[in-house]
Every structure is written in C-alpha cells, then in structure tokens.
Amino acid sequence: MKQYETVxxxxxxxxxxxxxxxxxxxxxxxxxxxxxxxxxVCTGMPGSLPVLNKKVVEYAVAVGLATNCHITRxxxxxxxxxxxxxxxxxxxxxxxxxxxxxxxxxxxxxxxGGTKTIRIHEIHMEEDAGKLVHxxxxxxxxxxxxxxxxxxxxxxxxxxMRSADEVIAYLDKLRLIIxxxxxxxxxxxxxxxxxxxxxxxxxxxxxxxxTRTEMKNLNSFKAITRAVEAExxxxxxxxxxxxxxxxxxxxxxxxxEYSYAMRSKEDAQDYRYFPEPDLAPxxxxxxxxxxxxxxxxxxxxxxxKRYKEEYKIPEYDAQIITEDKHLADIFEETTAICNNxxxxxxxxxxxxxxxxxxxxxxxxxxxxxxENLAKLIDLAETRKINSQTAKEVFEKxxxxxxxxxxxxxxxGLETVSDNGALRETIKxxxxxxxxxxxxxxxxKKKALGFLTGQIMKEMxxxxxxxxxxxxxxxxx
Amino acid sequence: xxxxxxxxxxxxxxxxxxxxxxxxAVQAALGAIEAKEAELNSFVTVDGDNALKRAEEVQELxxxxxxxxxxxxxPVAIKDNICTKGLRTTCSSKILGSYIPGYTAEAVLNLEKAxxxxxxxxxxxxxxxxxxxxxxxxxxxxxxxDTNHVPGGSSGGSCAAVAAEECFYALxxxxxxxxxxxxxxxxxxxxxxxxxxVSRYGLIAYGSSLDxxxxxxxxxxxCAAILETISSYDNKDSTSIKRRDYNFTSALVDDVKGMKxxxxxxxxxxxxxxxxxxxxxxxxxxxxxxxxxxxxxxLSLVDYAIPAYYIIACAEASSNLARFxxxxxxxxxxxxxxxxxxxxxxxxxxxGAEVKRRIMLGSFVLSSGYYDAxxxxxxxxxxxxxxxxxxxxxxxxxxxxxxxxxxxxxxxxSLSDPLxxxxxxxxxxxxxLAGLPGxxxxxxxxxxxxxxxxxxxxxxxxxxxxxxxxYAFEQTREYVHSPLA
Numbered sequence: 001m002k003q004y005e006t007v008x009x010x011x012x013x014x015x016x017x018x019x020x021x022x023x024x025x026x027x028x029x030x031x032x033x034x035x036x037x038x039x040x041v042c043t044g045m046p047g048s049l050p051v052l053n054k055k056v057v058e059y060a061v062a063v064g065l066a067t068n069c070h071i072t073r074x075x076x077x078x079x080x081x082x083x084x085x086x087x088x089x090x091x092x093x094x095x096x097x098x099x100x101x102x103x104x105x106x107x108x109x110x111x112x113g114g115t116k117t118i119r120i121h122e123i124h125m126e127e128d129a130g131k132l133v134h135x136x137x138x139x140x141x142x143x144x145x146x147x148x149x150x151x152x153x154x155x156x157x158x159x160x161m162r163s164a165d166e167v168i169a170y171l172d173k174l175r176l177i178i179x180x181x182x183x184x185x186x187x188x189x190x191x192x193x194x195x196x197x198x199x200x201x202x203x204x205x206x207x208x209x210x211t212r213t214e215m216k217n218l219n220s221f222k223a224i225t226r227a228v229e230a231e232x233x234x235x236x237x238x239x240x241x242x243x244x245x246x247x248x249x250x251x252x253x254x255x256x257e258y259s260y261a262m263r264s265k266e267d268a269q270d271y272r273y274f275p276e277p278d279l280a281p282x283x284x285x286x287x288x289x290x291x292x293x294x295x296x297x298x299x300x301x302x303x304x305k306r307y308k309e310e311y312k313i314p315e316y317d318a319q320i321i322t323e324d325k326h327l328a329d330i331f332e333e334t335t336a337i338c339n340n341x342x343x344x345x346x347x348x349x350x351x352x353x354x355x356x357x358x359x360x361x362x363x364x365x366x367x368x369x370x371e372n373l374a375k376l377i378d379l380a381e382t383r384k385i386n387s388q389t390a391k392e393v394f395e396k397x398x399x400x401x402x403x404x405x406x407x408x409x410x411x412g413l414e415t416v417s418d419n420g421a422l423r424e425t426i427k428x429x430x431x432x433x434x435x436x437x438x439x440x441x442x443x444k445k446k447a448l449g450f451l452t453g454q455i456m457k458e459m460x461x462x463x464x465x466x467x468x469x470x471x472x473x474x475x476x
Numbered sequence: 477x478x479x480x481x482x483x484x485x486x487x488x489x490x491x492x493x494x495x496x497x498x499x500x501a502v503q504a505a506l507g508a509i510e511a512k513e514a515e516l517n518s519f520v521t522v523d524g525d526n527a528l529k530r531a532e533e534v535q536e537l538x539x540x541x542x543x544x545x546x547x548x549x550x551p552v553a554i555k556d557n558i559c560t561k562g563l564r565t566t567c568s569s570k571i572l573g574s575y576i577p578g579y580t581a582e583a584v585l586n587l588e589k590a591x592x593x594x595x596x597x598x599x600x601x602x603x604x605x606x607x608x609x610x611x612x613x614x615x616x617x618x619x620x621x622d623t624n625h626v627p628g629g630s631s632g633g634s635c636a637a638v639a640a641e642e643c644f645y646a647l648x649x650x651x652x653x654x655x656x657x658x659x660x661x662x663x664x665x666x667x668x669x670x671x672x673x674v675s676r677y678g679l680i681a682y683g684s685s686l687d688x689x690x691x692x693x694x695x696x697x698x699c700a701a702i703l704e705t706i707s708s709y710d711n712k713d714s715t716s717i718k719r720r721d722y723n724f725t726s727a728l729v730d731d732v733k734g735m736k737x738x739x740x741x742x743x744x745x746x747x748x749x750x751x752x753x754x755x756x757x758x759x760x761x762x763x764x765x766x767x768x769x770x771x772x773x774x775l776s777l778v779d780y781a782i783p784a785y786y787i788i789a790c791a792e793a794s795s796n797l798a799r800f801x802x803x804x805x806x807x808x809x810x811x812x813x814x815x816x817x818x819x820x821x822x823x824x825x826x827x828g829a830e831v832k833r834r835i836m837l838g839s840f841v842l843s844s845g846y847y848d849a850x851x852x853x854x855x856x857x858x859x860x861x862x863x864x865x866x867x868x869x870x871x872x873x874x875x876x877x878x879x880x881x882x883x884x885x886x887x888x889x890s891l892s893d894p895l896x897x898x899x900x901x902x903x904x905x906x907x908x909l910a911g912l913p914g915x916x917x918x919x920x921x922x923x924x925x926x927x928x929x930x931x932x933x934x935x936x937x938x939x940x941x942x943x944x945x946x947y948a949f950e951q952t953r954e955y956v957h958s959p960l961a
Contacts, residue, residue: 090798
C-alpha cells in the first residue's frame with residue numbers, strides 16, 4: 001500500500017474576554033435571561049450603527065504580537081453577507097481584505113523531540129452570532145441574541161501540520177498564549193475556543209496538495225484527535241478505491257465517531273464581501289502599539305525556563321505549574337512570601353491537584369490566597385502541625401480560604417511538643433495493649449504501627465508521629 | 477396672512493414673544509394637514525394627540541425660560557426613514573408597515589432638546605430609492621404646485637409638506653439628491669450637509685457611505701438654524717465628525733463681494749431644460765451683480781458619476797436591507813414552508829419593484845467575479861470625482877448649477893423608464909460621492925408655473941459659503957407660496 005501524508009491547517013475562533021461586545025456596550029457575560037444583554041445594535045434594529053470596542057483591537061494585536069505576526073497598522077472591517085436567523089443584520093462584520101494581523105507563526109514541539117514552526121496566515125476580528133433555541137413544545141425556533149456581537153478573533157494557520165499530535169500541540173500553544181494574555185479562557189467544551197480542521201492527504205513525497213475537507217463541531221482535544229484520524233482514513237479509502245475526495249464542509253459527531261457532509265463547494269455561498277461603510281479604518285499608532293507591547297506578559301516558554309533556573313524546581317513541576325497562568329501566579333506569589341519554591345510546588349502539584357480533580361474546580365476558579373498557602377507551608381515546615389493535620393487544614397484553605405494560623409489555634413490542632421504529656425500517653429497505651437507489646441518484643445514489627453496508631457488516636461492526631469515513634473521505641 | 481405662512485424661525489419668534497402659543501401652532505399644522513392630505517398625501521403617519529400633549533410640555537418649558545432655541549415650540553415633520561421612538565417608522569415600505577422603533581434618531585433628539593414638536597412622518601420613495609415619491613407603498617405624494625406632477629424624491633413628502641404649508645419645516649435625507657431635487661421641484665429650500673455633520677444614528681440606511689440627514693424649509697435662514705440644531709458629533713455613529721464650528725447662522729450675511737463662484741460648463745450641456753438653464757444662469761448673474769466673481773470651468777467626469785453612484789449605493793443597499801427578513805420585526809408573509817421560503821416570500825411581498833431592482837443590482841456588483849470590475853472601479857471613480865472637486869474648490873468658494881435637468885415631471889412618467897429617472901440625478905449625485913455640502917433654493921418658475929431650483933455646492937465643511945451665497949441671492953426675490961399653501 002502507498003504511504004500517505006496528512007496535511008492540516010486550522011481555523012481557530014477565540015471568544016475574547018472583553019467586558020462589553022465588539023460593536024455596542026452590552027455585556028458579554030455568559031448566561032442571563034434570553035435577549036437580556038441586547039440593544040438596537042446587536043439585534044440589528046433599523047438605523048442602528050456599530051461602534052468598535054478598542055479593547056478588541058488591543059487583544060487582537062496582543063495575540064498577533066505573541067504569535068510573531070505583522071500588525072496591519074491601517075486595518076479595515078468588511079461585511080460578510082449571508083442569511084441566517086442567528087445573524088440579526090444578515091451580514092457579519094468581519095475582516096477579509098485588511099485583517100489586523102498577518103504572516104506570523106509559533107513553534108511547537110514535535111514527537112521526535114524537535115521543534116517546528118506552524119505559520120499563521122492571518123488573525124482577524126469579527127462578531128459572534130446569536131443562538132437558535134428550538135422550541136421543544138412548538139414548531140418554532142427562538143433566537144437569543146445575548147451572544148450576538150461577542151467579539152471573536154479567527155486565527156488562520158497555514159497547512160503546516162502533519163498529524164493530530166501536531167494539531168493538539170499547536171492548539172495548546174495558542175491556548176496558553178491567549179490565556180496568559182488574559183484575552184480568553186479558551187475552553188473548547190464551552191465554545192470560547194473553536195477549531196475547524198482543514199485536512200487533505202497526499203502521497204508521501206509529493207508536493208501537490210490533495211483536495212481538502214473542513215471539519216466542524218470539534219469540542220475537545222480528544223474529538224479533534226479522533227476526527228483527524230477518521231478523516232485521514234476516510235480520504236485514503238476514497239483514493240485507494242479509485243474515487244476523488246470532494247471539497248466540502250463536514251460535521252463531526254463525536255459519539256458516533258463519524259462525520260457527515262454539511263455542504264459541498266458547489267453549494268458554497270458567495271458572501272459578497274465589501275468594506276463596512278459604517279466603520280472607519282482602524283489606525284494603530286506607534287504609541288498605541290508600543291503600549292500594547294509594553295503590557296505583554298511573560299509567556300509560558302520564558303516562565304518555564306525561569307522556573308528551572310531561578311526556582312530550581314524540576315522540569316516536570318515547572319511544566320505542570322506553567323500549564324495554567326492562574327497556577328503559575330499562585331506559585332510565584334506564594335514563593336515570594338515563604339521563599340520555598342519546592343514546597344510550594346509540592347503543595348500545588350499534589351494536594352491542590354488532588355482537590356481540583358475531586359471538586360472539578362479549574363485553576364481559574366481557585367479561591368485560596370497565596371498568603372494562606374504560605375502560612376500553611378510555614379506551619380508544616382516548622383512542625384507546628386503534623387503532615388496529616390496539614391492536609392486537613394489545607395482542604396479548608398482550598399475550599400474556604402481560611403487563615404490556617406487562626407484555624408489551627410482555634411481548633412487546637414498544634415502538635416503536642418510537650419514531651420511529658422506525650423510520654424504519659426505512650427505509657428498508657430503500652431499498659432493498655434499488652435498483647436501487641438509482647439508481639440513487638442517477639443519481633444513482629446507490625447505491632448509498632450498499631451501502637452503508634454493508638455497513640456495518635458489518644459492524642460487526637462496532634463502528636464508529631466516521628467517524635468512519638470522515638471519515645472515509644474525507647475519506652476518499649 | 478395665515479399662521480401657516482410663517483417660516484419656522486418666524487413662528488419661533490412669535491412663540492417666544494407669546495404672540496402665538498405652541499398649541500395654536502400645532503393645531504394650525506394639524507388643521508392644514510387635515511385639509512390638504514386627501515389631495516397631497518405627504519404624510520404616512522400624523523401623530524396629532526401626542527403632538528398636542530408635547531405642545532403643552534414645550535409651552536411650559538418655554539414659559540419657564542428653559543428653552544431658548546429659535547425652533548422652540550415649532551412643529552416639525554420627519555421623513556419616515558428616521559426613527560422616532562413609539563411612532564411608526566415605515567420607510568414607506570410594506571415590509572416596515574407596522575414597525576415602531578424602540579429609540580429615537582440622534583438628529584430628532586437634538587431637535588427635541590431644542591423644543592421641537594414632531595407632528596408626523598412624511599412620505600418618501602420606498603427606502604429612499606427613487607426620485608419621485610411614487611415608489612411609496614402608501615401611494616404617491618403630489619406636487620403642491622400642480623397635483624398632476626410629482627414632488628420629486630425621495631424626500632418628496634417632506635418637501636411637499638413644507639411647500640403646501642402643512643408644517644413649518646421638515647427633516648429629509650439625501651443619498652444622491654433626495655433633499656435637493658424635491659426642494660427644487662417644490663420650490664422650497666434644503667441643505668445636504670457635509671458627510672459626517674449630522675449623526676446617522678437612527679436613519680434607516682440606504683447607502684451608508686452617502687446618506688446624510690438635512691433640513692427642508694421655506695428659506696435659507698430656517699435651514700441654517702435647523703442645521704445648527706441637528707448637527708452634532710455623535711459617538712454612536714463612527715462616521716460622525718467632530719467639527720470646529722457649528723455656527724451656521726453666522727453665515728446669514730447679505731454679502732458676496734469677492735466670493736469666487738464656479739459654473740461647471742458640463743452642467744449646462746445637452747439634456748438641460750432651457751427654462752431651467754435660463755433661470756439658473758440668471759441667478760448667477762444676480763450674484764455677479766452683488767459682487768461675486770463668476771467663472772465658467774470644466775469640472776469633468778460628470779458622466780461617470782451616475783454609474784459610480786448606482787453601483788456604490790445599490791451595493792450598500794443590498795446589504796443594508798438584508799435585515800428586513802420577517803424574522804425580528806416588520807412584515808412576515810402569511811404562509812410559508814420552511815425558513816428559506818419564508819425569507820423569499822416575505823421579501824418578495826414586502827419590497828416594491830424599485831427596491832428589488834436595486835437589491836439585485838447591488839448583489840450582482842458585489843458577486844465574486846464582478847466585484848473588481850464594478851464595485852472597485854466605482855470606488856476608484858468616486859475618488860477621482862473627489863479629486864476633481866478638490867481641484868475646483870482650490871479656485872472657487874462655491875459651485876453653482878441646476879439641481880435637476882427639468883422641472884417636476886408628471887405623475888407616472890418616470891417609473892416606466894428607470895434609466896431616464898436615474899439620469900435625472902446627474903447634478904446632485906456628485907456631492908454625495910465627494911461628501912460635499914449642497915443647498916437648493918428656488919430661483920424661478922417655469923412657464924407652466926412649476927418651481928425651478930438653484931443648487932450651490934461647497935467644499936467639505938464649508939457650509940457657510942453656500943449659506944452666505946444662498947442667503948444673498950434669496951434677498952433679491954420674494955418667497956412664492958405654492959397654490960396649495
């Protein structure tokens with residue numbers, strides 16, 4: 001059988017985290033009663049006019065700079081004309097002729113440990129559409145325009161990816177850059193990041209591109225991986241059986257792991273793009289560009305490097321912590337207080353991750369303050385509480401952001417460092433458990449564990465287990 | 477002399493002096509409308525009850541010294557493509573036949589702040605597409621000088637209402653001459669301001685890059701005062717321009733000494749009615765006698781203005797009118813089978829023939845494969861026309877010419893030959909393509925007793941030049957009331 005190469009380009013839509021919509025001052029906030037976040041502009045009322053939200057331009061430029069794009073200093077909006085009820089004006093304000101960013105690219109790590117640049121053709125700004133709600137009790141469809149006019153950027157890559165892994169690596173890189181900028185939370189599941197996959201196959205070693213299809217409705221990295229594999233197989237099957245791949249848009253059904261054709265190129269609409277006459281060209285001055293540049297944060301790659309060098313934490317820890325900006329922020333702020341990067345890293349990597357998984361809380365939703373985590377680490381490091389108590393107190397910190405010092409004091413959780421009191425308790429335990437004591441003397445090491453457990457129980461967990469063990473051995 | 481014979485600022489003066497109450501003025505206007513509408517049909521909607529209520533409020537504010545505008549208390553009619561909160565706004569189309577806006581256009585808000593009383597909405601060509609006010613879904617408006625003739629368009633209702641003295645002044649809109657041409661046909665005065673001077677927020681768009689709202693009134697003084705009131709920088713309209721000087725009434729000076737006036741010889745060639753030509757050239761002579769320097773010159777590119785205009789305006793219109801789809805507001809067809817059938821039937825039934833023609837024309841010129849050949853070429857032509865005017869205005873303060881090639885045609889003559897109707901816009905269209913201000917005012921009557929209009933064009937932001945020239949000319953003749961006034 002012939003060898004085939006997969007060629008993939010992505011169109012990624014990202015919902016920007018502005019407070020208000022792109023062309024009016026309605027809130028972008030998710031939720032709210034249907035059509036409660038609307039005005040004449042975002043519902044396409046006659047006579048209404050768009051006014052550009054400057055923050056959208058700033059986010060788009062920031063993403064463009066972070067992805068090494070050329071910034072179009074005099075960019076324009078165009079109208080994309082098509083009829084659909086979720087599109088109140090029956091045209092979408094987008095950018096075709098002069099998109100805000102062009103000719104960029106980002107590096108990804110490849111499977112063989114190397115790096116590879118995925119080129120970015122352009123990034124443009126546009127408005128989102130409303131949402132159709134199908135009335136289950138009637139024959140009607142209803143429209144909620146709350147999302148209408150929420151700002152989007154579309155990041156269009158060149159066809160530079162060759163596998164699902166590269167697609168995921170590229171998307172993950174984009175996600176991290178955009179999250180670090182605070183420009184979006186980039187959640188595929190919730191639709192704040194949407195990726196359409198353009199895929200074709202060609203015989204390995206050939207230059208010419210095959211006919212591509214565009215895959216929509218990919219709501220997770222797993223779905224993307226499965227869809228890429230399935231589409232590759234589908235196209236190869238067609239070619240192998242002597243057929244021709246049809247240029248079309250397909251919709252992925254992740255439950256059935258199958259895609260079906262939505263529309264072919266023949267049905268492709270003529271969008272009759274033309275310059276939006278209601279908006280002036282966007283001029284990005286030197287001053288404005290400099291201001292946006294100055295506000296760029298430290299990105300993941302730089303952070304990763306710095307964490308290893310400055311904080312001397314292992315590569316693995318640094319990878320996980322920088323995976324999310326919120327987590328990285330907590331790490332840096334906590335370390336700044338307690339000056340113990342490895343311990344901070346441990347608390348984030350083990351207990352924080354465990355509780356996040358248990359509760360379904362995401363890094364962005366973490367409530368505890370770096371101050372309280374630092375206090376907790378201090379309590380544990382100075383052995384004021386034992387490790388079991390520390391875990392229990394951390395749960396309180398994690399969920400309710402309590403002050404651990406106050407909490408430990410109020411609940412009397414300090415380790416009993418009073419040697420005398422501990423000694424008394426151990427004596428009592430030895431007296432009360434003659435059989436295990438005998439077992440211990442007969443060489444059964446397990447008995448020691450049982451006795452320690454009894455001591456901890458008597459001490460209500462407040463004993464320092466190491467100290468207890470020492471005294472126990474001595475008394476035995 | 478009847479109260480309705482007064483100019484807007486003349487009435488404003490009498491209201492201020494407590495000679496006439498606001499209620500009396502509104503009642504007089506409503507009475508005139510009642511008496512003349514059967515013959516004229518210049519209104520789509522008359523809002524008598526609310527106007528009378530509003531009159532009381534405004535009178536109180538005036539009595540309390542809270543309103544100082546020369547237009548305080550003066551009733552006004554608004555073209556029916558300008559949104560008025562709670563008051564039906566139809567664009568004279570079936571598709572918006574029952575549409576009631578949820579907000580008021582910025583220009584009308586500015587008027588209301590000055591104490592204006594809106595009495596109703598005036599008839600127009602459907603979506604401002606037409607030059608006769610015959611394409612209205614609500615029937616044609618008649619010319620008050622001769623009801624067998626059209627009033628011009630698309631602001632025919634506003635101009636006829638002012639000429640017939642159903643109201644004291646009106647707002648119109650001008651995309652290719654829609655204020656200036658009907659003013660010419662109805663013997664009244666109107667200004668199309670520099671693009672960006674009056675906010676378009678609330679003006680239902682036809683050709684967004686060309687549309688401007690402007691005043692229609694009996695004289696230049698009124699027009700200057702109204703323009704001063706409706707002009708504003710509006711951050712809701714991204715094409716709105718912050719101007720240094722809005723003091724248009726300061727140009728009401730009877731002095732044109734040394735003013736340089738250019739007469740484009742290409743505006744006086746074949747196709748221009750000889751009576752119109754004579755009246756307009758006579759007006760030039762009058763200004764010359766008052767000390768202006770008159771010179772003929774060749775503007776060039778005049779023949780290209782009409783095709784460029786119809787491509788750009790129709791392209792924008794095809795997109796602007798896409799929102800009228802039966803989904804959110806306005807007319808929806810009674811029975812349909814699925815979404816696409818609903819769209820198709822609603823729009824087929826809801827739009828008239830001229831609107832459909834322009835939507836199709838606009839969709840065609842934007843289609844892939846034709847965009848460069850038509851739309852891009854039209855934009856380049858537009859830029860060249862602007863350059864030709866820049867050159868002309870480096871030499872002249874004002875360009876003088878006719879507003880239309882003829883006087884008002886008879887009803888029913890124009891729509892059968894749309895191309896001929898489009899050619900009638902030849903003298904007005906260029907100002908929209910170049911964004912220039914223009915004024916039309918009466919300069920004579922034809923042998924059939926139909927008004928002839930004089931058009932003065934100025935450079936961008938130079939409204940004061942055309943206001944001054946128009947005012948100086950106006951001082952040399954008496955205002956002639958239409959037979960229906």
